[in-house]
């Protein structure tokens with residue numbers, strides 16, 4: 001099990017360590033991962049623990065790679081190619097909804113719509129896990145220095161024909177957006193607060209080692 005979970009040292013699993021804590025208060029049931037990513041790291045973490053996991057990503061190759069990785073690990077993930085903002089998500093179905101490091105691609109308005117979808121998707125007592133590249137993160141420096149991007153709102157850049165620097169997004173999405181801690185606490189004011197933190201994290205997954213400003217909110221849906 002240990003071998004499967006962590007693999008060789010240079011391929012250590014990179015799930016978010018806070019997820020381990022989460023498993024203590026997430027009831028067994030279904031998990032939804034919004035924006036799986038290329039390795040489905042968080043979705044696979046839960047499926048290895050016996051949760052039934054659904055996931056979506058707009059990037060076909062991310063879905064394909066997550067499914068392949070699940071197969072190699074002998075676990076199952078129901079992954080589909082879809083746009084989070086328009087995907088049909090069942091109400092009251094999930095014990096935890098993960099929305100990690102995908103907020104930057106959406107406008108503030110769409111992000112708020114996604115938060116409403118997350119809340120509706122959770123069963124009572126279910127947990128919302130939100131991880132955001134916080135204001136001041138390097139992606140904002142990039143937008144600030146890219147002549148195609150204009151500041152259009154609080155912590156929000158927009159480019160008419162912008163590209164998310166190599167990442168696939170839906171054709172309409174050319175935003176670089178973030179929530180502040182205060183934003184998130186207020187948007188989840190109807191949830192029980194379990195965790196909220198801001199930190200500077202090291203990223204050694206791609207390119208040269210670099211840092212991200214990270215904001216994590218975890219809350220539980222109240223009866």
Ligand SMILES: C[S@@+](CC[C@H](N)C(=O)[O-])C[C@H]1O[C@@H](n2cnc3c(N)ncnc32)[C@H](O)[C@@H]1O
Pocket residue numbers: 034035036037038041042056057058059062082083084085099100101102105167168169170173
């Ligand atoms: C930075 S990765 C984070 C992946 C994963 N959540 C993690 O924490 O490792 C962001 C992911 O969001 C996906 N994404 C971006 N826009 C999306 C959209 N409109 N609908 C679904 N997925 C989207 C990207 O394809 C990418 O895989």
